[in-house]
Amino acid sequence: MKTSIRLEQAVQKLYNAFYNNELHPECCKQCAVGNILDNSDSWKHLSDQHGALELNYLGNVHQSFGRKFNGYTPLELLHIEATFLRACGYQLPFHHKNKKPKNPTDKDVLFKGLTAVVTLLCSLDGIPNFMDYTKLFEFKNEKPRFQIA
Known part of the structure; x- marks a missing residue:
């Protein structure tokens, strides 16, 4: 499957952030977008x-000029981050009084967030979700449709 450079780099x-324990939903440098943007x-x-999910004045200026950050527009970045936070169990927008997971750095919480982000990234690039494992369980005439090599 052919993927874009931005998708490959983001994933x-x-x-790396997930396996190096450098992913944290509450830190702007270590969240999904922070990591995609080189911990900025x-x-x-x-x-x-x-x-x-709303751009402010500065965000709208960058969006209207067609500015991209590591391949993603400002609006795409906001959608990526919102998807990550929501899938991790946060009520948006992020605020200390809103609902959030008990342990935001729990691997299961982060995995749910990353799964949702990869689904979105694939959608943004118009390719099938490569993390979708449901094809493994498709069958026809009581036999698997696809063989695992």
Whole structure:
């Protein structure tokens, strides 16, 4: 399957962050977007709240000029982060009074977030979700449709 460079790089960065314990939903440098943007927190200035889907003035300026950050538009970045936070169990926008997971760095919590992000990244690039394992269980005439090599 042919993927874009931005997708390959994003997944590699998220994979490394997950296995190196450098993924934290509440840190703008270590969240999904922070890792995709090389542990930068500059993206947080694109909206007024962490987890919001609305661009602020600065975000709209970058979006209207067609600016991309490691291949992603400001609006795509906000959607990536919101998807990650929501899948990790956060109520959006992120606020200390809103619902959040008891242990935000629990591997199961982070895996759910990453699974949702990879699904979104694949959708943004118009390719099938390579983490979708449901094909393994498809059958026809009581036999598996696909063989595992």
